[in-house]
Amino acid sequence: MNVSHLPFFLLSFATYALAAGTAGVATIAPQLLGTSPVPGFDSRITGCTLAPAGNCQRAAADLTLAGLAWLDGSTVIRLGTLAPWAGDAGTSLQIVAGAQRLVIQPTAAVHVPGATRLDARLDDARGGTPVAAVLQSMPGAAVVELWLRGALFKEADNPVLQTVREGRVLDSISLRDGERTDHSVAFLHHGNQGLTWTDVLWGNEPSSNEQHWADYLNTGSTHNGFDELLGLHDLLNLPVNLQIAGPLQTAAEWYYPGGGAVEGWNDWVTRGVSEGWAALVASAYAQHIMPFVQDSMNNWAVYTHTQMTAWRYGYVPHTAWVPERVWVSPQDFDGNGTDTSPHVIDWIGDNWLPHGIWGVVLDQEEHCDYENNWANDRHIYTIDSPGQGSLNIIPISGSFTGNCHHDAGAAWNQIITSSPDELLLYATDWEVAAEVAGFQDQFPSALENMIWIAQQVAGSGGSANAVTLDQAMGGYTGGPINLQNGTYGLLGGRGGYGSDWLSPGTHNSWYSDWAGSPAHSDQHQPQWNYGQVWNATWNNLMSCPTNDLSETAWYVLMTNLYETGWHDGSEISGWIHRYASHIKNANVYAEASRWVDGQYANACAAYTSDIDMDGVDEVVLHNDRVFAVFESTGGRAPWIFSKGPDYDASVVGSCSAYWVETEGDYNDGASNNHVAAFSDVSPNTQNDPYSIQIDSSSASFSRITLSLGALSKSFSLEPGNPWITVDYDVPQETWIQHGFTPDYIDLLWSAASDRIWDPGASWPSTEYAGQRNPNTGVTGALVLGNGGALHSMDFQGTLVRGDEIRGSGRFRYLFYAGTTSEPAMNGAVSELVSLASQNMDATPPRLDPQAAFLAPDKALLLFDETVDPTTATSLSSYTLSGFPGGVGLVSATVQADPRVVALRLTGLQAGSNGTIHASGVSDLNGNLLDPAHDSASFSMPDGLTPHTILVDGVNDFIQWSEWMEQSTDSLFITWDSQYLYIGYNGLNLATGDFFVYIDTDGVAGSGAPRNAWNRVGFGPDRRPEYELSIEGGGNSMQLNVWAGNWSYQQYGEHGATSFEGWSGNIMNEIRLPWSELGSPTQLALALSTSQEDNLMTTRSWPAANPVGNNITITDWFVFDSTTMGQAMPAMGVAPNGTSLSILPDPPVVSISLHSATQVRLDWDTVPGALAYRVYSSSAPWAGSWQLVQETTDAFLLEPIGGFSAFYLVRSVGP
Known part of the structure; x- marks a missing residue:
């Protein structure tokens, strides 16, 4: 996927959504102001009231008010429809406040890009003072913005906006309509989950209940999850602020995309934006702890999350959540006597304004209490970001947030006793009020309390007003603040991230402990620690060319820094190790980006390199279209990349999805989050050590072979081909899995991957199978053709869908990694159809050198692949040698396993042996048996050693x-x-x-x-x-x-x-x-x-x-x-x-009805026998005999039990 294909928003512009309201009411999503389109207008917000407008008088001008903002040097009025005023020279737009009147005429308009200059004069005591005025239309939105130079009418009691024609007022709206009510509250739910953990979205509810979000009124053990709170605000139409981490956005799209009558999770949030009750909050993309990494990493994370949020939900956020509210500085000058500068790299105050973020959410007590009365700190403050401007600091109301969880009455009392200049902010992890992730035990009534509080606000008749944080900024002002370093109390408070709990005397100990700990996946000597790993990886990325694979590397690096260094008590959390151990994987994408950039001299090669910088070499196989990286562990390819004239993409590798089961680069068995290509899952050697040999590395042909015991597999490339030729040679039937991530960077945004399958196939036979990205055409597929492999199943993990195939003996298939055209109406993919039509089977079958004894007149032949039934059942395909005279061949029959042929022979005697030749047998594609492997020796056992057993699951023991x-x-x-x-x-x-x-x-x-x-x-x-x-x-x-x-x-x-x-x-x-x-x-x-x-x-x-x-x-x-x-x-x-003497069995055993309840077994006596053992079985072919009795008699009476049984009599000697 080309990054340029994404519908990115430029953060200097805003988007709007106008929803249908009731008669006379314009319901406008309370989103953001745009930027003035012409120089001279200051867009730093200092006062803003963008609540939905109240009732207005409707007239011919059809004028509706969306909102009003006073900036430092401008007045901005957001309007709905202006027709017919904009084209009517006889109609003016006027703002009246007492003796002041501003008259705006559409005449003498001067058009500039994106806007129109208007003639505006202020009719005051000075007699018509000119005022600069600009009308800006908002593309794709049913609103316009009127920008006026100067903070006009800000202090007026009741400024009124009118349309006037010939002295008659056509329409009139008070600009004070919709201003704040007496008590203001904001709700912010913070969702910071990673790419895998999506249970929180719907809680414990069954999937059939996913659309029944109105069940928030039926709370209880089976009703919890993020959906309960979304449903609450949706049903009440009550504004709510939502921070949804980038990986969680993707996970929601992957697992709950919706479709048809089902509304997807992200679609639900998008609808909330369009209807005005949902506002989005930005953050760092994957919630790394920002002060401890480089400034470029923080800028990338904030930019990426803001862009993704705007693209996905149609909302450009201007408020941000600081991950874990860790705000510490490289130089601590906050004056509170606690130095939280150790290990800090970046002051994060300058990572917001450049990306359109006007304010960040922090804590009352920890960040705002040193020179302020934090207990009543319900205002929005500012700090200076040098060279950028003022950044708003929005404090979380700590006691109010706590009361919302456990004392709803106290929380409501805080709302109704707040003053008009105060903002009560509820803000914490979404899962707390959703009663998931363990919080249902800590706060068992949190969801019920939140429901009750929201109902009180919604039903207050306007005395309490829920606002969005973007809407609130500029109001509730508290002026500049001496911001304190630290984080919230449970993580260390003013002592920083982990305070000095693990390193007395030095703060931020959670980070220092983690950064200094040996990385669990690192094999360097001495072993690298996590700090070295992330820093080396960042340095590597900084030297990469710019393309989609280097951008993907950033996603891998930043996602695996999730909750950097989090601890459970005094120990680094196990899940942190599983994330951080894979930071190094970004280096693979970085190197592949250099291949994309044309920095590789040879069009085709194989070489060894520590490409992921973990201290152990991998093997790289590439041509000018495919770049594959193989690990000796499992003989797998965890990463495969593809490029062409207009694309570069990852086709295998999901390194920003969570490793549920491993700190290494092993496959995730249960979750399927990570399934490398060519994973031999049965026999299960996918995590065993394979040997790797480079067979050829030249500009025209390269091949590597990986082997484990009798299993070997070779991979070869030729220039120009977007596929790898795969040749397996296995001692028994083998199942192989391949996980596809076609265009991984696009998957992180769109989560779109479509199944492709041969439409004419009848499972398990298929010509090809795989996954295709519908947005970019990037495809990963297995082209099986006639190479001998069969399809087994498909599977899915997080951002991974894959296919399992199976094969016996020697077989070949192609691994396709490139782009394909849109599937035909019947689903056929032309590029794969063409490849599958090629003959991939040029390998002759082989016969196992040992034929197995099946019965006194039968021998089994085992071939290494399915044989052609015509040649395999023809007696002319076989000859016998070395047997005693009189041994002949009667018939040949292909067994249920199509690799096995049973021969019926006559004249065999105990101890007979010889050789069976099968030179006339061929495989399904006409390849005759390999002359070096066309014979099998056979011995007729006599019950004595030596006895050769064929290890094939058939019981041929005596x-x-x-x-x-x-x-x-x-x-x-x-x-x-x-x-x-x-x-x-x-x-x-x-x-x-x-x-x-x-x-x-x-x-x-x-x-x-x-x-x-x-x-x-x-x-x-x-x-x-x-x-x-x-x-x-x-x-x-x-x-x-x-x-x-x-x-x-x-x-x-x-x-x-x-x-x-x-x-x-x-x-x-x-x-x-x-x-x-x-x-x-x-x-x-x-x-x-x-x-x-x-x-x-x-x-x-x-x-x-x-x-x-x-x-x-x-x-x-x-x-x-x-x-x-x-x-x-x-x-x-x-x-x-x-234990048993070697005596012959009785030559004759008979059974007869003895009475109505018994049968009688009789047998001939055997000379020398001291006793006889009688066995019974319901399945003698399975060898499951059970001793009935040992007797010295030559008969036995057995009860009739209403079942069938077989009997065996053995002689017992001295």
Whole structure:
């Protein structure tokens, strides 16, 4: 977005809104005076009455009065309609006061830009003294302003404005109409929330109640929020002053935009402006504490907030709220004996008038009490801003504000006993009277009290008058003041921000403590503190070229200085750390602004740089259209920028939104406020450390590769292309998220981002998906085409909307970052349609080298991508080699997972093995199998080791020899010469954690006394040297090693792989290389599961171990020469031979009806068997067998229970 595209207001002009009033009454929004269009008129206000006009006599001239102001050297009369006077030479405009009469004629008019000079003469004792007069029309408003040289009729009792033709008065209005009543009060609600926290807007009310703002009469636990107070003033048409911080304005627009019959939050405020009951108050854009930063930062913040407020609400504010009312000076000369100058950089008194701010709101006691009677300080004072003029100081009536919260009667008494020259100002955080953010507990009747007080003012019949602060300035004058430094009492009073609470003898201790604290995200050695971070970032921004990305950097810097250094007691608030830790992110936008400016010599390159100045290098990949910054953490791109001939914009990165969950640059998992592009969320490695390699960096082509374990992803750019080519190679199906912020600076103003989607798509297949900014056309999108990825879902955070895709094996897609044309009527985006039509799949599929045993006549082949069903089911695509004679291929069937093919074979016998070749299989785009990866070995298991398991979530363990214990769940163990395999069918790892403890030396007392996650302990006889710990979610398995203490190896840092059970498949599988354990000759295993994130063990193996809280494991499965007959890994053995003998099962098992209530199971006896174990299952394919009984008989009677069951009989030997 080009900044010049914004409809900025020049602060030297005012805007007006004329609303329809009742007959004879002009209801004018009490807004602001414009500036005289010609030299010689002084526009410093010293007296002003701009309240709505009273009744007037209507006549042909149709004259209405909007307001009157006396300035230092001018009189300004704001009028409604002047027709027909302005064009009627026979009609004059006259002001009469006693013997004085001013006659203004439309004749001899001289036109100057924006105005008309008029002939005006004062008919007094001197006989027609000329008076300079100018008529100024206000563009877009139904009012004009008549400017007269001199403060005319200011002291007159009742000056009257008339239109006169041929001596006959056509219309007459008293200029005193609408002046202040006897008791004046102003209400100011200050909303300073950031970009994320919007609960305060509607409080506890359901979204369906958002438009029922009139329910302010039904206060209670379910009725609170800012809306209650807006509704109150709306319904009563009672003027109110609102300070809405810049980020809160954006958040309201993002989360509550309205539409159709629903009025958006900001639209509601805008309507209040047009109807005259809402006036806006300016401040610093994101509420940083102003005196402790540079003057340029303060000017930016006040200017930006004033502009945004004027643009959004149609109101140019001239009153400002000082953040936390912290007013301290670099040199403290206020004379009260307390020096609050430490750490102060800027005197903020000169940051207001240049931006159209005439007065600021401060505190009675703390700022106005030294040489003034603060208890009765209900006037508006002035201080001098050298070289600029006088700045009004509007004191908050502290006792009145407090009474409004807890003693409404006392507050009303203060109103009705105030004098006409006094202004009672209620002003504090909006959430107090709204009873949100904890204030409902501190002031449980605040909202009810405010409602009652407002009703009294509105129903007073004019004896009490609510005014806006812009309207009030110039009246209620108290003259110059010796302004005191400090802040309000709860923050330190005259001792400054945090007084000397944390640094005795030195004031402003909240700032000094924060500024000197190490920044939590900084990695420099030595570590930078927050003061160094913000100062280095500001210096960097000051050297940037001027463009949209450097301007965006200012938003990031200033927003993350929010409530600079706020403390909870003696500690820096946690949310302050989360803001301030991201000040440094503005440096990324700053560097990108230099790329936009053409300061990069190469059109295409990849390089490493500490671009965010946090002490750790990032990798930058750019061409002349796209600039992407990658972090090793998660292998993600938190920032992607785009530029073209007429734009520059951020496409990924929302660095002024609050980090809800992290002080680093990690993704926000729950809030989605920060979701970097290329975030691998399942298996969840989005915050794991990736390795980064620059493959190529040249002017014609650049590519980088990021990898973690078996996962790798490459990103490449060529000059001229507004897209990144993305190539993934993953060991299992992977889900990837991308958050879009198309034209972030425009989003901060308009909050406008539209979904784009292939209109001809049928989910999950789509050609493209993303977000487009409707104001500027800037687009972030994923172009999937035929590259192999599928759409999964879309999501939203604060100023972020994004898309998740999924893919298996190797797949390609394009990340588009540029502008696109307006979508067609059907929603199609032509640029993306064109890109999606290109062939993105030139990668041949690969076959896993190990085929899995599924059944005595079936083998499973696993490909790394979806295969073409025609070639995959054709028997001609396969050949067999190495098998014994008689083995043949009967059929090939694609499974529910389109990457898996089941082959049915004949002639297989236990121990048969050979190779399956699949060279004729292709993918969906005709790419034949990679010749180097077109074969898979297969072994027909005989129940003895070695047995190779395919880790894919399919249970291909052998029940009789690898099933370790019998229960409602199933634990399996086996191995081959390279790997140890463990299977557990029975746990969704989203609901619990899984642990495998491994003792390799068998030495008593050797090993860890407690497990790596400190959830279980171990007895003295056996303790583990290794532990597999699985959180769940995919690729979460740690291999932790004990060597006096635990060292933790994350997924990708070790050679073990896993399939982690979830709600749709509770089979968990592990493949652990023997080499990771030091190739042991003996082994003992114990296992357990626990609840999520606590010490409660829910299952343990062997079963003799306990369950419950903080257990101690003493029993182990032992595999060594004494139990297996040979050293590990033992071959030709049954892994469960320590508990079940290796005897054949009974060859024949029959079942018959024994009686009306029983069935009888019979089986053949087995030579050598001492007993038989009978198991039942309702789902034998899931491996969930339950022991029914062990018997020495060859039969068993079972009751009929009204359910289906399968039975299994096992022989038990000596």
